[in-house]
Amino acid sequence: MADFRGTILTQRGRNLLAKAQTGATLTFTRIKIGDGLWSTETDPTQLNDLVSPKLNLPIQDIRVVGDGTVRLRFVITNTGLSQGFFMREIGIYAQDPDLGEILYAVAYAGDRADFIPSDGVTKVENVVDIYTVIANAQNVTAVISDTVVLATKRDIDELAQSLDNLSSQVNSQITSQINNLTQQLNDTASTLSNQISTVKPEAGSTAPTLTYTGKLWVDANDFLRYYDGSAWKNIKVNFADTVDGFHASQTPTANTIPVADSSGKIADGWLNFVANDPKVKTALNASGDAPIYACRAWVNFNGTTSPPTIRASGNVSSITKNGTGDYTVNFAVAMPDANYAVVMIHTDCLTGTWVPKVLTSTNASTSPITYTTTAIRIGFGNSSGSGDVNVLSVAIFR
Amino acid sequence: MQIVIFKNKDNTFSILVPTQEALQIATIQQIAEKDVPAGCPYWIVDSSELPQGVPVEAIYIDENEFPPHGYGGKSNEFPPEIIEKYLAMKGG
Numbered sequence: 001m002a003d004f005r006g007t008i009l010t011q012r013g014r015n016l017l018a019k020a021q022t023g024a025t026l027t028f029t030r031i032k033i034g035d036g037l038w039s040t041e042t043d044p045t046q047l048n049d050l051v052s053p054k055l056n057l058p059i060q061d062i063r064v065v066g067d068g069t070v071r072l073r074f075v076i077t078n079t080g081l082s083q084g085f086f087m088r089e090i091g092i093y094a095q096d097p098d099l100g101e102i103l104y105a106v107a108y109a110g111d112r113a114d115f116i117p118s119d120g121v122t123k124v125e126n127v128v129d130i131y132t133v134i135a136n137a138q139n140v141t142a143v144i145s146d147t148v149v150l151a152t153k154r155d156i157d158e159l160a161q162s163l164d165n166l167s168s169q170v171n172s173q174i175t176s177q178i179n180n181l182t183q184q185l186n187d188t189a190s191t192l193s194n195q196i197s198t199v200k201p202e203a204g205s206t207a208p209t210l211t212y213t214g215k216l217w218v219d220a221n222d223f224l225r226y227y228d229g230s231a232w233k234n235i236k237v238n239f240a241d242t243v244d245g246f247h248a249s250q251t252p253t254a255n256t257i258p259v260a261d262s263s264g265k266i267a268d269g270w271l272n273f274v275a276n277d278p279k280v281k282t283a284l285n286a287s288g289d290a291p292i293y294a295c296r297a298w299v300n301f302n303g304t305t306s307p308p309t310i311r312a313s314g315n316v317s318s319i320t321k322n323g324t325g326d327y328t329v330n331f332a333v334a335m336p337d338a339n340y341a342v343v344m345i346h347t348d349c350l351t352g353t354w355v356p357k358v359l360t361s362t363n364a365s366t367s368p369i370t371y372t373t374t375a376i377r378i379g380f381g382n383s384s385g386s387g388d389v390n391v392l393s394v395a396i397f398r
Numbered sequence: 399m400q401i402v403i404f405k406n407k408d409n410t411f412s413i414l415v416p417t418q419e420a421l422q423i424a425t426i427q428q429i430a431e432k433d434v435p436a437g438c439p440y441w442i443v444d445s446s447e448l449p450q451g452v453p454v455e456a457i458y459i460d461e462n463e464f465p466p467h468g469y470g471g472k473s474n475e476f477p478p479e480i481i482e483k484y485l486a487m488k489g490g
């Protein structure tokens with residue numbers, strides 16, 4: 001290794017140092033190495049550049065030592081060097097606020113220099129620390145290059161120690177956090193387990209011994225029950241639109257159960273009414289294919305009493321006795337027309353044998369002859385007169 | 399039991415007996431207005447007041463002495479509200 005005998009401040013370096021003592025920032029910019037031979041006449045304090053500079057080298061690191069000096073670290077490499085040279089001189093450069101970049105300090109090895117070979121078989125990568133004076137300058141910086149970084153063992157050791165410390169710290173924090181989370185999860189799991197164990201229904205033929213309000217129990221019949229605080233009650237389910245769990249509706253819909261409307265009636269669409277439906281005919285004991293027709297009004301009364309005595313009726317509002325053997329049957333609700341069929345039978349004439357008939361022509365000018373949608377007038381008599389009957393049955397078919 | 403006696407246009411009298419089913423949906427006056435011929439005067443009387451054994455042809459009421467309780471209406475049908483009540487009673 002070359003033997004440099006310390007650094008010497010140039011005159012410009014001294015001036016800049018003086019500025020730095022009064023607050024100016026002392027910024028080191030780069031390192032130069034060269035192979036210049038100094039003569040006995042060479043005054044290093046008056047140099048403004050190396051005598052023969054060969055390489056410009058960036059500063060890798062700067063550290064204020066604390067004894068009025070600063071350590072500058074740079075790397076000597078022959079990468080890209082086309083011609084080898086003896087490294088005899090080192091120049092430290094800094095930024096003067098008034099002059100720009102100046103040669104701050106120099107070091108000279110003279111004939112104790114090292115040879116830096118050209119780039120080829122031999123690779124040179126040397127980390128060099130050089131110290132120079134900064135006195136009491138407070139603001140000392142350097143232009144640090146990150147193009148080439150070579151670490152010393154001490155750097156690596158320090159970095160390793162820092163990593164170990166950081167790793168230990170991180171591990172400690174992570175372990176602490178994991179322990180806390182584990183404890184929280186265990187607490188939560190324990191709480192949930194307690195809640196689930198108390199909420200879940202118990203099944204069995206006998207009621208659970210552990211009881212509290214809201215406790216659920218599936219009994220021997222698989223009925224879900226709950227404890228209301230004093231006794232076990234059956235759970236009732238309110239399905240707003242269902243009947244025993246099946247969907248219900250007032251509107252005829254497939255796979256639904258009909259429900260009555262506000263008037264208590266079920267919509268006609270639910271039922272399929274068919275004229276002379278076989279089931280209806282069977283219910284009425286009407287066998288065979290002949291259709292059935294309904295009796296629209298009927299009455300059974302005694303015409304011999306005064307007034308007539310009505311035994312029973314259907315769709316008849318009143319019986320009028322117009323005279324002996326002369327009656328009018330008034331319908332409660334009118335027939336669709338007057339083309340209905342009248343069926344009459346009677347028993348027990350008081351006198352003689354009377355023939356029943358519908359009165360349509362006697363005394364038409366003065367007495368109403370009725371064969372209308374709302375009433376029918378009937379009479380009993382023969383050529384010798386008329387008479388009342390005891391049991392008179394009248395039926396209207398349409 | 400109340401019945402109705404009305405005077406026909408030929409000055410004869412008739413006896414009108416309401417059925418029980420009609421009395422469930424209408425008053426005897428409403429029945430009389432429907433079933434008594436239009437414009438004919440009628441009286442509502444208790445059946446016990448009728449003399450037994452006397453034919454209807456023998457009945458006579460002096461309108462001047464006994465003003466009628468009403469006259470037969472123009473329609474021989476009940477008002478819609480009574481028919482609706484009747485049909486509802488019959489399950490319609």
